[in-house]
Every structure is written in C-alpha cells, then in structure tokens.
Amino acid sequence: MHKILLIIEREYLSRVRKKAFIIMTLLGPLLFAGITVIPAWLASRDSSLTTISVIDQSGLFEGKLKSNAETTFQFVKTEIDKEKKTVQEAGDHHLLLVIGQTDGKTIPAVQIFGESNPGLDLVQSIENQINSELKNIQLKSSGIDPALVENINPEIDIQTKVLSEEGEKDGSSAAATAVGFGAGFLIYIFIFLYGSMVMTGVMEEKTNRVVEVIISSVKPFELMMGKIVGVALVGLTQFALWLALSYGITAVASAVFLKDKKPQEISQQLSAQGMDQQKAMKKIGFLEELKSVNVTYVVVCFLFFFLGGYLLYSALFAAVGAAVDNQQDAQQFMLPITIPIIASIVMAQLIIKEPNSNMAFWFSIFPLTSPIIMMIRVPFEPPLWQILLSMVCLILGFLGTTWFAGKIYRVGILMYGKKITYKELWKWMRY
C-alpha cells in the first residue's frame, strides 16, 4: 500500500509540475471567459446608430415603423436612384428601404440597399414590423379590432410534475436536459483527455524501458493502478482549478468590460435582439427550474459515474499503452475503446428525447456506455433500482476491465519489438 502511494505521488507531481499542465490550466479559463464575455462585450459596444431612409410607394407605412436606440427610420419622398447615391455616400450606417406598391392585401416588393449587407436581426425586425402592419390593415378591413387579436394570442407553458413518494415535485424537462447533457459531456471529455494521458504515460515507461526496473519493486498491477489514480487526481485538480479560475476570471472580466451595464439592461438588450418579453420570462423560469433539480442527488451520481467511467476506461487505455510500441499501433487498438464512448455521446440526442425508453434503459445499464448515458438520464429521475443496477454493473465492469487490462498490461510492458495482433492479446490472457 505504501508503494502504491509513492507511485500515485510521483505520477501526480511529475504531471502537475509540467509546463504543459500549468499552461493548459491557465489558458482553459481564459478561453472559457473569452467565449462568454467577449461576445457580450462586443454586443454592448456595437450600439452605433443606423439610419434607414424609407421610400414607401403606397404611403401605408409612414409612422408605423418604430425607431429605437439602434435604428431610426426617415421617410423620404426622393427618387430611388437619387436616394441610392445619398445612401452610398453616407457609408456604412445608412440604408435605403424601398417598400413597393400595395393596397394592404397584396404582398409588396421590399428591398434594402446599402454599402454592405445589413445584419440578419435588422432585416428580421423590419420584416416583422411590415408583416404585422399588413396584418393589421387586413384585420381592420375585415372589421376586426387588431387589439382584440393581440390579446387572444395565447402562449402556454406546460409544467411538468413528478409523482414521487414525497408528493408532487416540480419537474423540469428543460433543466434536466441541460444538466444531463452537460454532465454527460464532461464525463466524455474527462475520459478522453485523461484516459489518453494514462495511455501515453504507460507507453513512455515502456519505450524508456524504465518499467522493468519498477516492476522488480512493485507489482505491475500496483504500477498500473498508481498511474490511473495519479492521473485521475491530476484531472480533478485541473477541473477544480478551471472551475475556480473560470469563475474568478469571468467575474473580473464582467466587472471590467460590462461595468456600465446592469443585468436588467443586458436582458433588455437580449430582448431587443429579437427575444420577446415572454421568451425572456421563460428564460427566467428556466433558471428557476434549474434550482428544482435535486443538486445533491445529481452531484453524487455525477461523481460516481464520472470516476467510474474514467477508471473503467483508463484501465483499457493503460492496456493499449502496454500492448503497443508506438503511436501508430496505438490508434488501431484505441478504436474498439473509443467506439462505445463516441456512440454514447451520439446517442445522447436520442436518449434525451426519450429518457425512459427501452434503449435508454439498456444503454444506461451496460458499463461501457452507462457512465455517459445514465448521467444523461439521472436528472430525469429514473427509478432508483435502475440507477443502483447501473452502478453495480459499472463496478463489476470496472473490476472486469481492470482484471483484463491488468493481464494484458503485465505481459505487454515487457514485450518489445513485436507487432501485436488481437490474436496475440488473446494469448496473453492465458499466460
């Protein structure tokens, strides 16, 4: 036991002290902060006013197009060609909108001219305004009060309730989807990132020939497990640092770049960008729903499937590293390992639509796919026995793959210069 701790310590320290680790740990949150803050910052800066000259050939829309903080509509009576020149001379922030002839019942030809293409949002907002004005004209001509129609525009929002022993609980499909998908994806990343770190570590020891010296002191299995646990700690350290740094950097960056914007303003801005009030309300509702997800339960399940999945797969990655001499051969043997991981993340889309289907059940029990699939299902609160069965299967699967990987590892690390085939691996099992 003392020796396995020594191995874990070395594996951990030698990786955490590497420049690559420090750089990745620092860059990760910067990238994350960049992704979240920079678009918001750019959006907040991009508030220059666009002037739109409107030539309304039927005169139906004058005063109906509403100017706001970003756009002003000027109705003009000049010739189209003359106005085109004016717009061209004025440059980027001047557009010409031409609304063709219409009596309110026919669809007019509408064109926008400008130095450059106007943004999709702007085009859409103009389309909406013209459409709704046309609708109003038609409603009025049919003798219907448009205000009445506005009021009978229902938008329902189904609330999901889970029937459980403690009574009805607020369910939340949208929140469950987000949490499940996020957790599944994290597990996927972790398995790949740190599983292959285990593999390269094993290959390095094998090609350096240091392995023979070490296993004359410790059992191959101890060396393998020491490495797997050591790398797992590296991964957890990196994740924790990323989380802390991301939080810190995002907070600082928001304070610096968005300091004049209050949250309400940002949400107003969001709603101005095509999101209507109801959608904004829904978004707030979604945040409320997120709180309805049982945090302790999800976190416990996440940690279990996160570590279980990593341990199961990293043992297989270690076996591959031990079996091969070089990176090219490694690819060949990695394929059967990566297929179930990639399949799980692809299937995630289907599972999330029907989290209680038969397919979802079986894939969340099978240990090679269960870490990701079960984690996607967990926020939907499947029956407890299914979760427990999945956990037991994962533990058994972990013991099985580790046993299997240990056998290959034991023989493989001392086998040099041999082109390994699957048949050969099968023979090793019986050594």
Next chain:
Amino acid sequence: MNPIVETKNLYKRYGDFLALDNVSLKIPKGSIFGLLGPNGAGKTSLIRIITQITAADQGEVLFDGEKINPKHIGRIGYLPEERGLYKKSKVGEQLLYFAQLKGMSKELALEKTKNWFIRLDIKDWWNKNLEELSKGMAQKVQFISTVIHEPEFIILDEPFSGFDPVNSDVIRDEILRLHANGATILFSTHRMDTVEELCSHIVLIDKSKKVLDGSTKDIKNQFRKHIFQVQTQDSIDFTKLPWQPEKMNEEKDGYFQTSFKLGENQSPNELLGDIIQNAQVIGFQEQLPSFHDIFVQVVTQNQEKHA
C-alpha cells in the same frame, strides 16, 4: 549456510514456447555467480522469476531459505540489460523514488543517494534531467539505482556495456567493494573476460535447459585437455625425445613453442624432465581451456545433439 537463491525444477512457458525447462540451481552466499548462455536461452526469463517480475509455471524459488515473496524485493537489486530511467525527471529525484520503491524511508534514501553522488563524484548531476546526460553517465545513474538500497543480492545484466574502459573499471571496483561488504553478485553476461576475471561459480543455460553448473575451478578442470605448452630457446630435436607433440616448434617472438597432450598416466614432471635435457626451457604451463572455448564447445555440442 543457505544459498542466497535456490531454484527447484523451474518451468516457464510462453504460449507454445518453453522458456525454462526444469532449471534447478543454487547460488552460494557471497559468491560472484556467472549466468551464461546464448541469446534467447532463457537467462532473462530466469532472472525475471527471481526478481518476481513474473512467476514460474512450476517449481519454486527460495531466497535465503524462504519461499520467495514480496518481502524479499528490497533485498534484491536488479540492473536489467535494457536500461531505463525517466528521461524527463531529475537524477536525484529519480534515485530517491527508486530507493523508496524498494522500501527505504525517505530520509535514509536521501542520505544514501547523497553518499553515492559523492563517491562517484557526480554531485552536480542532482538537478539535471536524465536526458541531459551522456549514455555513459546515465549508465552510472542506473547502476546507483540498482544498489541504492544496499541489497544482499545484486543481479547485473551486462553491467559493463556502454562504459569506456576507465568508467568500466570504476564500476568494477564498486561491484567488488559491494561484494567485499557481503553482497552476492549474479552476472548475466556474454563477456567471457568478466567471467574469467570475476566469477567464482557459473551456470550455463542453453535452449531453456541448464547444461553446465559448478565452480569455475571445477569446470575448468572438467574441460582440461591435459595439453601442456613449453617455450624453448632453440627448437627441440624430436628424434631424441620420447614424446609426440601436438604442435611443434612454432616460432614466436624469437622463441619456439611446442605443445604436448598428456595421457592419463603421464605426468607433466616427466615431460619437463625430458625436455630440459634436450633444450633450454623458458616457460612451461598447462593450456587450460578459456570460458570462451568452454562456452562455444558446450553450445555447439548441444546444437549438434538437437540437430
């Protein structure tokens, strides 16, 4: 006294290939033991069983009279033929790690490592990464890693390869010093000069079987051909000598060399007595077979037997 290592009827099979076939041997305490054999004979398989890297399929290994178990790991030092250290780790840290893996406390490991750095005069290597060292320097580090935990039994697989003659002597002297302090040394080597110079016992393995076993003295005796060589000032006149030579009067460096094969009841004293009357004798010695010759002879015969 128990032998330090005793193997009893070891068998090791890799798939269809029998790597060790009923190998029994005793390595006496305090000996310098040579494990010889052609490439692929089974030496490495045997060493890996003794170092508990792999297990035998049948048979047992005793270490100092006890069935071998993980407790013995710290009492064995092993220098594999394929040298290996962590290229990107610091020399000092690595040695500490290896010593601790053998069961030493951190404090003791630190003290012993420092001693070795002083002894081999490599103090400024402590904080160097291994990849910065030359091959010979790395070999020295590897040697230290083998003996850092002061094992009673040291297995050295081709310990002198990669060393220049000066460093080769440094390492040889260190090995002899460890031996003088009570360690038993097992050499696995193809260099017969090492065997001639250092070994007190040898075992020869060929085609997975032990084919020769004993003290170097006994083995030399066993293979002596009773050929005596005499060096004379002038050529010997064989018309006056009642002995039939193997080779006669070969001139070398101004002297004449003649060799005689003695029969069972003939004594070298009689031969010398007769030659002295015939010519001026400068040297007289028995031509003992070298281990090189013994090795080649045994392995070739074994091949013929199997052919």
